[in-house]
Amino acid sequence: MSSAIVVRELHKHFGQVRALDGLDLDVAEGEVHGFLGPNGAGKSTTIRILLGILVRTSGDAEVLGRDPWADAVALHRDIAYVPGDVTLWPSLSGGETIDLLARMRGGLDVTRRAELIERFELDPRKKVRTYSKGNRQKVALVSAFSSDSRLLLLDEPTSGLDPLMEQVFRECAREAAGRGVTVLLSSHILSEVEALCDRVTIIRAGKTVESGSLAQMRHLSRTSIRAELIGDPGDLSRIAGVEDISVENHTLRCQVDSDHLGELIRVLGDAGVRSLVSQPPTLEELFLRHYSLTQGLRPRDPQVVRR
C-alpha cells in the first residue's frame, strides 16, 4: 500500500517557540488515520504545513507524492480541509459557500451534496452571518464530503456539533473511507478516534510519541472503574491488567485494560457491588500515565492537569 502522507523529522519554529520538534507521520492511502494530542501539541501546525499554508523550518513532508509547499495548488485539487474553527464569508449563503469551496478544489458530486445537506439538517439559503458555530462547521463538512477529493484533512471537525450530528459525521467519514478516500482526523476525543480510525499517531509537544494500529495500542484503551463495594473483593492486584488501585471507605477506584475488564467485573460482582461507574480515561490521563507528560516540563499536580 502506498503512502498518502509521509512526514520525517518535521520542525517548525515561530521565533523562539518550537511548535514542531522532529515530528514523524505516516498515513497509508485509503486509511482513516487518527491524529491525537492535547491542546497545543502541534496538530494544527502540522496540518497547516501539510496544506502549504506554513513553511516548514526543516524536515521532509510529502502529501500524495508531492511537496506541500512547492506544489500546493496542484495538490489542493485532491484535498479537502475542514478546520476546527470555521470562519466563512458572512454575506454568502450556506449553499453558495458549499459550492464555492468545492469548485475551488476539484469539483463536487451534486447528488451527494443534496443528500448531505439533508442528513446534516442544514438550511442552505441562510446567510453565513446567521449560522451558529456548529452550522458553519456543517457547511465545511458538507462541502468536504461532497467533493471528489482523494484526501480529507479534518482538524477537530466535530468541536461544534451536537451528539446527533457527530453520529452523522462518523457515518460520512466511514462512507468516505469506503470510497477509498484517505482521512487524517485530528482530535482529542479518544472515543471518536476509536470509532473511526484504523491507525493513530499520538503527538506531544511537537514530537511523535507513538504511532500504530489501535490493536497494537490496546494498552491505551484502559477503562477507569469506580465502584461502591458491599463486600471485600480482596487484593485486586492479583488480576493482571489492573492498576492504580485505591480504596477509600467502601469506594474502589482503579484502571483496567479491556482484556481483563470482564474478570474484574466478575470478581467485584462476587464480592457485592452497590454501584459501578466505568469510563474510558481521557486522553490527558493516558498521556500522564504512559508518556509522563511532566517530563522536562515543570512538575504538575495531576489534579490541576485534569481540571
Add this chain to the structure above:
Amino acid sequence: MTTATFAGPVGRAETGRGASEFTGTWRLLRLYLRRDRIVLPLWVILLSLPLGSVYVKATQKVYDTPEQIRSFVHSVNASPAQLAMYGPAYNETSGAAAGLWKAGMFFTIIGIATILTVIRHTRAEEETGREELLASTRLGRLANLTAAMLVACIGALATGLLGALSIEGAGVDGPGALAFGLAMAGSGIVFAAVAAVAAQLSASARTTRGIAFVVLAVTYMLRAIGDVRAVNGPADPLSWLSPQGWSIQVRALSGDHWWVLLLHVAATIVLTAAAYALLRRRDVGAGLIAERPGAPAASESLAGPFGLAWRLQRGTLVAWTVGLGLYGLVIGSIIHGVGNEIGNSKSVQDIVTRMGGAAGLEDAFVTTGYQMLGLAAAAYSISAVLRLNSEESADRAEIVLTGAVGRIRWAVSHLLFALLGPIVVLGVSGLLGGLAYGVASHDVSGKLPRVLGAALVQLPAVWLFAGAAVLLFGLLPRWASLAWGVFTAGMALYLLGSIAGMPQWVLDIDPYSHLPKLPSAPFAATPVVVLVVIAAVTLGIGLGAFRRRDLR
C-alpha cells in the same frame, strides 16, 4: 487580554443601587480608553498641536504686513476652489486667522477620527460577538453605546482644548483660540453621534462605516457648494445644513459667534436620542436592515477567487463610484461662471486677472477638486488592498488557499479592485463632472476631455498608495493597517503643502505634487511614468514577500 482587565472591576460592581440602562458605563469607558491608549492620543495630538506650531506660525511668517494679509484674504474669497475646499476667510487683518482658515479641513478630519472610534467599540464589537459576551454581564442596555460616545467625546474635547492651547501658544488671543478649538471638538462630537445612529442600522461594521462616511462626505459637499454660492456674503442655507459649516460659522478670531456651538450641541442630543431609541428596539447583533435569505446554490460566476472577490468587493466599488460620481457632478455643475460671480471691486478683479482670468480660475477649480478626488480614490484603493489583510486575519484566506488557488492568484483577485477600481471611480467622476461642466458652458466636447484628464491623471499617485499597502501586507502583515498611517501622512503633506514656508523636500514626498496639474498645465509623461514604476515595484516586492511567508 482586554477582557482580563475588564474582569477586575466587574467584581466590585455597584451593589444596592438599582440597575439602570447605563449600568456599567464607567467600567466600559475605562476598558475602551485602555484599548485606545495608543490610537486615541495619536489622533488627538496630530489634530491639535500642528494648529499653532504649523498653521498659525507659518502663515504669520509669510504674511506679516496688513496689506499682505488683506490681499491673501481677498484672493481666498475670490477663488471658488479655495472656498469649496476650506470655506471663506472672514478676518482681513489677522495673520493668525488666515492660518486657521487653512485648518478648516480639520473640521472634517476630526469627524473621520470620531466615526472610526465609535464604530470600533460598537458595531465592530457586535459583529465579532464580543459585545454579546459583555452584554451577558451586569451591563445596562445603553452602556456600551454611551461609553463609546464618551470615548469619542473625550478625544474630540481633548483635541479642541489642546488645539486651543497650541493656537494660544502661537500668540493668539485666548477666546479666539478657544472658539476654534470648540468648533473643532463640536464637529467631531456631532459625527460621533452620526456614527452612533449608523451603528444601529446595519449588522455589518463595514456598511456602518460606509453610511457614516457618506454622511460626512455629503455634509462636506453641502458646505462646499454653500460657501461657493455665498462667496463672502452671509452664509448660504446649504452651509447651515452641515456641521462643518457650523464650525466655520463660529468664525473663530473673526467675531467668535459662540452661539453657533449650540447647533452642535442640539444636533448631538437629537442624534444620540435617536440612536438610543433604535438601540432599545433591536436585538444584540442585529441591524434594522433585515437579513434576507440567499441563494441555495452558487451561481456560475461564483466559482473561484475572482468570483468571490467580486461578490465581496462589488458593493464597496459601487458605493464609492456613486459617491465620488455625485462629487464630480457637484463640482462640474458649479465650475462654470465661478470667475464671473466673484464681485466687481478693483482689488478682486486684479487678483482674478493674476490667476489667469475667469478661465484660469475655472481650471484651478478643476485641478483642486480632482486632487481631492485623487486622495479619496487612494483611500478606496487602500481599503481594497487591506481586504487581503482582513481576509487573512479572519482565517478566510486560509479557506481559499487550501483550495486549488495559488497565493498570487488569490491576492490578484482582490488587487484588481485596488488597481482597476480607481480607474472606474475616477473615470465616472471625471465623466459626470465634465458632462455637467460642458452642458452648463455649452461646450461638452471642449470641457469633457479636460475634466476627465484631470481626474485620470491622479491614478499613478493612487496606485502608489496601493503599492505601499501591498508592500506592508507582504512584509509586515501584522502592521498592514499602517497603510492608513501612510495615507494620513500623505493627506497631511497635501494640506501642509498649501501652507507657505514648508521646506521643499517635505513637499516633494507628496506624490500628488509631482503629477501634472491638468487641465491648466500641459501633460508631462515623466512624473507619471516614474510614479507608475515605483508603484509597480512596491507591489511586486509585496507580492513576492507574501508568497514566501507563513499565513497568520
